[in-house]
Amino acid sequence: MSYLIKQYNNEVIPAMMEKFGYKSSMAVPKVKKVVINTGFGRQVAGKSSDEQKKIYNAILEDIGLIAGQKPVLRAAKKSISSFKIRQSQPIGVAVTLRAKKMEDFLERLIQITLPRSRDFQGLDRKAFDKRGSLTIGMKEHISFPEVSPEKAKNIFGLEITISTSAKNKEEGIELLKLMGFPVKN
Numbered sequence: 001m002s003y004l005i006k007q008y009n010n011e012v013i014p015a016m017m018e019k020f021g022y023k024s025s026m027a028v029p030k031v032k033k034v035v036i037n038t039g040f041g042r043q044v045a046g047k048s049s050d051e052q053k054k055i056y057n058a059i060l061e062d063i064g065l066i067a068g069q070k071p072v073l074r075a076a077k078k079s080i081s082s083f084k085i086r087q088s089q090p091i092g093v094a095v096t097l098r099a100k101k102m103e104d105f106l107e108r109l110i111q112i113t114l115p116r117s118r119d120f121q122g123l124d125r126k127a128f129d130k131r132g133s134l135t136i137g138m139k140e141h142i143s144f145p146e147v148s149p150e151k152a153k154n155i156f157g158l159e160i161t162i163s164t165s166a167k168n169k170e171e172g173i174e175l176l177k178l179m180g181f182p183v184k185n
Contacts, residue, residue: 002103004110004179012178020171029132029166029175034102036067037074037094038141038158056090058153063093065146066158067105071095108145109160110180116143122184125173132172134162134181 008030016028043055056073063071074092076085085091097105114120117138128134139157142149166172177183 002100002107004103004107008179012175015178016171016175019174029164029171031102031106031175031179032098032163032165034097034105035094035161035163036063036071036097036105036158037092037161038063038156039074039092040156043154043156052090055154056093059093059156062141062147062152062156063095063158066141066144067095067097068101069095069097106162106179110182113138113144114182116145118143120182122182124184125169128169128172130169132164132166132169132175134164134172134176136160136162 013025013028016022017025022028038059040056040059047055060071060073071093072095073090074094075088076091077087079085079087114123118140123134123136127136137157137159140155141147141158142152142155162176164172164175166175173183
């Protein structure tokens, strides 16, 4: 059993039941899934197909290392000439984590990656949506320990969305704060 699960069972559930008045521990919100995605449309725009493949294969590999799971290529839904994008051209990568891989990723995110991020001073409350899910934008993927900065060919940003089963923003903020996320007051 991971550290995060032990903390959830021993500390988060009792604190949430006390604060929000849940009658059952099963009513306490929990993290459902984590989605990691990035777009590389700008990096591949105007390049030959061989250069594009090299770029998105490097990004696929790095996201795979970060997530511990193979990511999926996302294609453009329609052509946009001003962005030099053609329909069904790969322009992004996404991966959805659940269960054990999600727990491992969240532990690394809380303990290692967020403190290593440049100029990080805590997560803003505006990053939470009205359903209590958190979206974090990271400017550099090299703050993850799995990616070697020396070997990284292109440095790219990524977006991490942590979906919770919370009913409102306050429940989501409290849940993730109790789990160890550094949320600003």
